[in-house]
Amino acid sequence: MAALPEVVFVLGGPGSGKGTQCSKIIKEFEFVHLSAGDLLRDEQANKESEVGQLIEYHIVNGTIVPVEITCELLHKAMKASGKHKFLIDGFPRNEDNLSGWTKNMADKTVVKLVLCMDCSDDICIERCMGRGAAGSGRSDDNLTSLKKRLVTFRSATLPIVEHYDKLGLLRRINAERPAEQVVFALLCYFGVMIVTVQPFLEPRGFIRALEFIFAIAAFASVTNFVGSIGFDYDCGTGKTEAVRLTVPYPFHLGSHSENKILCGATKPTKFTFFGDYSSDAQFFVGTGVLSMLWAMITVAVYLLGEQNYRLDKRLRYVDFGLTLVLATFWLAGSGAWANGLSGLKHETDPVEYIRTPQFLYGLDMAKLHNPRSGSFAALTISVLLGFLNFIMWTGNTWFLYKELKDEQGENGVPNQSVPAAAGP
Ligand SMILES: Nc1ncnc2c1ncn2[C@@H]1O[C@H](COP(=O)(O)OP(=O)(O)O)[C@@H](O)[C@H]1O
Ligand SMILES: Nc1ccn([C@H]2C[C@H](O)[C@@H](COP(=O)(O)OP(=O)(O)O)O2)c(=O)n1
Known part of the structure; x- marks a missing residue:
């Protein structure tokens, strides 16, 4: 029987560098990067989408889109990639995300690791404002949305981070350092957890x-x-x-x-x-x-x-x-x-x-x-x-x-x- 697809979740506050680091990790490791936020933005930009407006409402207000929408987008993207290892950034972001994933995907995938990018609010705000100023075009890279997103992160996402900590799957990364230093720490985790141990959990190794x-x-x-x-x-x-x-x-x-x-x-x-x-x-x-x-x-x-x-x-x-x-x-x-x-x-x-x-x-x-x-x-x-x-x-x-x-x-x-x- 073929092994189940493997998933690594990447969590962290807005602007903590999830997307930046994921794009570096996939250059070194054979993972497909899926950003929940990007998938939602693409869906929202699709004129024929029935849920586009609902997504836009949540993005601007810094709240979380219902899991049925996000989980289906993730599932579709995973199937379309035809690949086996996924780096999912910005998910699961709240209790609803977690229970939706557990209900629909837990038996179809294996969560190997959860990375949490630790970054102070001030740095998160500074980076997102910088991203907006550099022309991200995102409707939520503004101070009002950012403050709401940070509140959501603390109240809704941190309990999910703690949940994975209790399961022993969490790895915390100091994301305030320069990107090159952050990626070094991340690659070490990947090296140890994904490359080193994994082959020895399979019969061959x-x-x-x-x-x-x-x-x-x-x-x-x-x-x-x-x-x-x-x-x-x-x-x-x-x-x-x-x-x-x-x-x-x-x-x-x-x-x-x-x-x-x-x-x-x-x-x-x-x-x-x-x-x-x-x-x-x-x-x-x-x-x-x-x-x-x-x-x-x-x-x-x-x-x-x-x-x-x-x-x-x-x-x-x-x-x-x-x-x-x-x-x-x-x-x-x-x-x-x-x-x-x-x-x-x-x-x-x-x-x-x-x-x-x-x-x-x-x-x-x-x-x-x-x-x-x-x-x-x-x-x-x-x-x-x-x-x-x-x-x-x-x-x-x-x-x-x-x-x-x-x-x-x-x-x-x-x-x-x-x-x-x-x-x-
Ligand atoms: N370690 C870092 N140091 C300085 N700037 C960073 C770092 N990581 C990311 N950035 C910048 O911060 C902004 C937000 O990064 P991004 O990866 O999009 O964050 P997230 O996906 O967590 O929202 C981007 O403009 C990125 O270039
Ligand atoms: N699982 C998710 C992920 C993102 N969203 C929505 C709400 C978030 O504020 C936006 C933007 O997410 P994104 O991960 O791109 O944002 P940051 O990378 O943290 O800045 O999308 C969601 O509702 N559910």
Whole structure:
């Protein structure tokens, strides 16, 4: 099922800079800017509109137009854009706006964030008067309308701001600073809330973060493993000496030997194993390292370049292809490593070891007693982690495939692939 359209509301007093900042945000982020005030002014300017006069009355008096009108205009504009992410400025402005939105749009959209532009009345008035003097042509950029609008903002809009604050969706911005500083703060919020967290709330990003952790866990449990077996050596003087032989990664047992001085002898005794399980272990570890690297690269891309990732289909095909290859590697690697581990356990069984004279160099086997085996649990867990990785990478292949397919429009045009048009 396709995700619901996302909405960021931008609130603030008249002249606080909502429109100015929205037009800067959409240059950096793939959002469509919809200004409730602009939509109402356009409707009011439409000679055929039945509600034009009603809108004009509210605008001049600084009061709020009934939500049925505003919500329908917003809904129409959202549908007409064909896009998925909206920056809605100047809405919801009162209780009526909020309940109308909740009734008609709450189940069709997700509100991701509410930005509030904090600005003193004096600065708001100064900016709106400046906007009027610069030729905005707006019937409400005059002192009388402005004073009424500020009263409306305080009495009707601030409770809505508080409502979103309680929901944890509100971000306040000091809008009195120069526009460049304000936009910097806003872009940080967008970066953190929209770009950083969002990809990890979707299956692709969430599973990729888990894959990163589980790939490390899988190969680290093999590379960090140092197993051991032990037994006692009878010195023949009533004394025994404990012998411990290590079984280190990469488990090329034939080339690993240990020299031990036993019972004060002048020459050391060489102990070795037979067998080679290094190719199974190294293939498994290699798959883990490759997976970790790919997960790291894609996590960085999701974090810093989610938009580019969505826009560039080649990137998504590469992600899909490599994820599929790594899923296959995990299956092959885990299977091979499970088989290798069972051979390794057999080869390093201490009971067998002390009974097999040809493995020992000039040792009297009758002097070896009390075989002790170390724990291989970490390696058993690594096999399980390998198969878990296989399941995750296969699952992610499916989600990446679904994403590629879902975002394919009717004519093969990706639904979200075109950056938003510049706003007003
Ligand atoms: N940070 C700012 N510093 C100075 N002037 C600003 C700033 N932000 C906006 N303005 C100016 O103030 C006026 C009102 O801005 P606008 O974005 O239209 O506000 P709003 O949409 O909140 O009514 C515009 O003339 C704009 O150029
Ligand atoms: N949700 C809304 C938004 C605006 N209006 C009306 C009433 C407002 O005073 C005017 C102008 O809104 P606009 O957002 O353009 O005004 P400012 O950007 O805050 O100066 O439109 C409304 O009735 N309901």
